[in-house]
Amino acid sequence: MSRAVLVLENGQVFAGQSFGAVGQTLGEAVFCTAMTGYQETLTDPSYHRQIVVATAPQIGNTGWNTEDDESHGGKIWVAGYAVRNPTRRVSNWRATTSLEDKLVEQGVVGIAGIDTRALVRVLREHGSMRAGVFSGDALSDTDELLARVKSQPTMAGADLAGEVSTDAGYVIESDGPARFTVAALDLGIKTNTPRMFAQRGIRAHVLPSSTSLDAIKDLKVDGVFLSNGPGDPATADATVELTKQVLGEGIPLFGICFGNQILGRALGRGTYKMKFGHRGINIPVIDSATGKVSITAQNHGFALEGEAGEEFDTDFGRARVSHVCANDGVVEGVELLSGQAFSVQYHPEAAAGPHDAAYLFDKFATLLEGTRA
Structure with a gap:
């Protein structure tokens, strides 16, 4: 894993490691409290243009299969994914690949190893807000990354x-x-x-x-x-x-x-x-x-x-x-x-x-x- 950061529009930065594709993604940071069903969450078209923060600490145990997609064609719709502890091993008889491999395949930029509890508290207290996940060549100084985050449109008024x-x-x-x-x-x-x-x-x-x-x-x-x-x-x-x-x-x-x-x-x-x-x-x-x-x-x-x-x-x-x-x-x-x-x-x-x-x-x-x- 390479270095990655999640930057909120209020200026707070969460540093971790890249998870999934390496690069840049922008979206509204939101949190999901589901303990299971991450494949259904990631393929739900309602999450279009949103960076989903998983409150469940360990993600990826059951891998990825060909049956549980909630989008027509199996497209992952989330803009990005933020998790605490991605599992090292897939353990489910239905799995055909791992969660991270599927994120890489579809170019979904994510971040792992961050304190998702602290991040969720920020979003609860201050509300969902614009954010970005950056890794690899997309990394830069905080002021530049924050400017990119603030350059994106808000979800209010979004016709999606x-x-x-x-x-x-x-x-x-x-x-x-x-x-x-x-x-x-x-x-x-x-x-x-x-x-x-x-x-x-x-x-x-x-x-x-x-x-x-x-x-x-x-x-x-x-x-x-x-x-x-x-x-x-x-x-x-x-x-x-x-x-x-x-x-x-x-x-x-x-x-x-x-x-x-x-x-x-x-x-x-x-x-x-x-x-x-x-x-x-x-x-x-x-x-x-x-x-x-x-x-x-x-x-x-x-x-x-x-x-x-x-x-x-x-x-x-x-x-x-x-x-x-x-x-x-x-x-x-x-x-x-x-x-x-x-x-x-x-x-x-x-x-x-x-x-x-x-x-x-x-x-x-x-x-x-x-x-x-």
């Missing part, structure tokens, strides 16, 4: 969904005969989402983020799905307008993560950037109607405005805040009281677990069945 969306539509067939067909708008969709649809007899047309209502109607779909994705939801005006058109047509709609923010905006709610966001697989969410708590996987740095159980008027009928985070009260779901549309901020498709919220796919299937009837 189009950068991670598919260029052309494709179809994931249902397991067995298709009961329903859904248009899944790819704003950064994870591969397990169409798989969850398929298990319930739903054929998914995965479509580019720029798809029009006419193109969706031409497919004669039973419902529309808005996927997760990166960036600032305040920039997604075209997708919000499409969502309004879908609601106006009376087509059933289900959204997750970025899709929750899009539906919320279509219903008239504002969004804001969180201090350090929710990223992990152990985050408790309360269902406002029942009080039931689900442990969820999450990855978001923006959120909808609102309060637990709040009801409000929209152009499409009454709506309410359906879920909130038990930790901080952040809005975790909205829905139309008519039942036509609902969304959650967390990830019910969570491939690395937990699976408490998988029932939401069944809820959507029931909605499609009731609408058709």
Whole structure:
């Protein structure tokens, strides 16, 4: 390993060794509290343009396999990776290569051997911020590296969904005969989402983020799905307008993560950037109607405005805040009281677990069945 440094925009520097590719990467520094599932994290398109700091101290034990990628084509989307102690040996029968070899193969610059606990405390106290990881020929004096970090745009105002969306539509067939067909708008969709649809007899047309209502109607779909994705939801005006058109047509709609923010905006709610966001697989969410708590996987740095159980008027009928985070009260779901549309901020498709919220796919299937009837 060669020398590497991570530089935050507040001027703090963390020195360690290179991990993965050698060079320079810039992005927003964020932390993920998941103890497992690093492959799913690194390939999640929602992490586009972010340097992920792993809070789990040892990373890489299970290597890398060909089955757990969450991006179409197996692309690693994180801008960089910061870890405390990369494992020296891969120990899993499914592994086809090591984590570091995969980072090198895809040119992902990382850093190891830093005090990730101290780094996470900085991000918790001061918020997620612009950062850079530098090694090899990219190394320079601190003032120069800090200038490079500050030269990059902030995540607020970043329009990124189009950068991670598919260029052309494709179809994931249902397991067995298709009961329903859904248009899944790819704003950064994870591969397990169409798989969850398929298990319930739903054929998914995965479509580019720029798809029009006419193109969706031409497919004669039973419902529309808005996927997760990166960036600032305040920039997604075209997708919000499409969502309004879908609601106006009376087509059933289900959204997750970025899709929750899009539906919320279509219903008239504002969004804001969180201090350090929710990223992990152990985050408790309360269902406002029942009080039931689900442990969820999450990855978001923006959120909808609102309060637990709040009801409000929209152009499409009454709506309410359906879920909130038990930790901080952040809005975790909205829905139309008519039942036509609902969304959650967390990830019910969570491939690395937990699976408490998988029932939401069944809820959507029931909605499609009731609408058709």
